[in-house]
Amino acid sequence: MNNLKKILAGFALAGVIALNPVSADTASPLPSTMAWTSYPTSSANYAQLLALGNVLKKKFNVSVRVLPGDNDVSRMTPLRTGRVDLCGCGIASYYASEGVLLFADAAWGPQPVRVIRTSIADFGMGLVVAGDLEVKTPADLKGKKIAWVRGAPSLNLGTEAYLAFGGLSWDDVERVEFPGYNRSFDGIIQGLADAAFTMTSAPAPEQVAASPRGITWPELSPDDEEGWARMKNVAPYFQSHEVTSAAGGVVNKDHPHAFASYPYPVMVATRNYDSDIVYNLIKVIHEDYDEYKNDAPGATGYGIDSQNMFWVIPFHDAVVRYYKDIGIWTDEMQAHQDQLVRRQALLIKTWNAFVDDNPPSDQDQFREAWMQARATALEAEDMNPVFY
CATH class of the missing domain: 3.40.190.10 (Periplasmic binding protein-like II)
Known part of the structure; x- marks a missing residue:
């Protein structure tokens, strides 16, 4: 933990210096500023996102604000409302996609989150x-x-x-x-x-x-x-x-x-987040991997060899397009992606119908009724509800 604190302190200093880069290598294909949420400042997640942000600042003069959140709600609410571009989330991103646990709530429901990149490092x-x-x-x-x-x-x-x-x-x-x-x-x-x-x-x-x-x-x-x-x-x-x-x-x-x-962190955006921005961002994350892989604990986990192309949340469409362009996307990956997209769409459609049908106002009864409606809809399409 002490080593991580030293690294974070170094990043904080580097972030101040990076505010005035000598020059950008090229016209930026990304916004001039981006905001990402992450785990607290003491986390490896926070350090990793700062490392990525420093690469974006150095190459494209993009200023990245990493906003720490103490819990899943504080990290994901700004993403849902459009106040931030991305979330460096944990496994709660999967629960959000499925509309379960804390997302089986009238204020949430299944969320249209899409993966940009994940990290699987040396820990378990x-x-x-x-x-x-x-x-x-x-x-x-x-x-x-x-x-x-x-x-x-x-x-x-x-x-x-x-x-x-x-x-x-x-x-x-x-x-x-x-x-x-x-x-x-x-x-x-x-x-x-x-x-x-x-x-x-x-x-x-x-x-x-x-x-x-x-x-x-x-x-x-x-x-x-x-x-x-x-x-x-x-x-x-x-x-x-x-x-x-x-x-x-x-x-x-x-x-x-x-x-x-399982991946930690899981970098996600919403389904409708700008495709050109996502395409250029995943290009930087992939092609400039050597620039940041040793700059934060666990950052080596962002390498392409560590990516699970058959995981549980669909990729953003622009990520799929990029992987196709560099020749690593297969028909099997596409079939899996299509299944995940269908599942997410079914869950959101089922949620919308559920909330329009005057569900119980009591929180516990609401959750129980939603989980039953969810399971029924998934089983009707031969999909495993997993959660009941």
């Missing part, structure tokens, strides 16, 4: 387990005490997905409730819990690793097809990932670990 996302237990795979978690965090559906869904990989559910473990993310790791150290969901390179698991209990990361074999099918049935945004950065000092580049992850 999943369950950290106390090292004094004989847990080698998720199946070994049966009967263990698993953290459940109040008000954190993405964490709890990730935990549920890991349990599903091992053929387990919440019924097979002891669910221990905690009021917050950090408290769940205190619980592991104190023996109140045995496992909690996190990023492998976050500070919290380092605290567990330094405790008398120690730390372990269960293995998720990429060859376990049934396990991955169960996991993706719960949370389809997970993907197999070879982790080389994790708390505890055992996992590193020389000793990679078979684990799971």
Whole structure:
């Protein structure tokens, strides 16, 4: 964390200097100013977007304002209202596209978000387990005490997905409730819990690793097809990932670990955001990768080899056009893209019909009725609702 703070401080200084570049290399194909939302200033996400912004300033004299937000609503509301161009979001971008969890609310509903670029870096996302237990795979978690965090559906869904990989559910473990993310790791150290969901390179698991209990990361074999099918049935945004950065000092580049992850951040715009701007932006992100890949933690994850072309949110049409122009877009990718676009359109159409049909005013009843309408519409088109 101290290293990240130093990097961010350096970027802040660089940002001031960059306000007066010597000259732009060429007439800018982008707006003179752009605004992006991100995670808080202490996050790798914020540092990565600053790194991209510095490249845009250097090459095209584009001033990028990165606006930190403390939660998903504060990051995505400006995107929805058009106050910002892009959001450096997390997995909430998928929940927004699906109209679920906090977006299953009368103020939201499914959102027409489209991916511009994602980052899959050297870390993973999943369950950290106390090292004094004989847990080698998720199946070994049966009967263990698993953290459940109040008000954190993405964490709890990730935990549920890991349990599903091992053929387990919440019924097979002891669910221990905690009021917050950090408290769940205190619980592991104190023996109140045995496992909690996190990023492998976050500070919290380092605290567990330094405790008398120690730390372990269960293995998720990429060859376990049934396990991955169960996991993706719960949370389809997970993907197999070879982790080389994790708390505890055992996992590193020389000793990679078979684990799971999903993109973070997910750079999204709205469906109707200017295609020319998106085309020129993805061109810079792709072609000038070497200019920023080492300038922020995790920025190497923006490389083309790290992109999942078969993920869960459709790409912006201009991104597809660019990938076609450089010859990396296939018929299989297009078929997947078309399916995601149809799904998103169906969800938005179903939402509009639902809210026009005088739904319940009570928040809980509204959410329950919407989720039922959503599931019915998706199942009628042979699409998996995933969320119920």
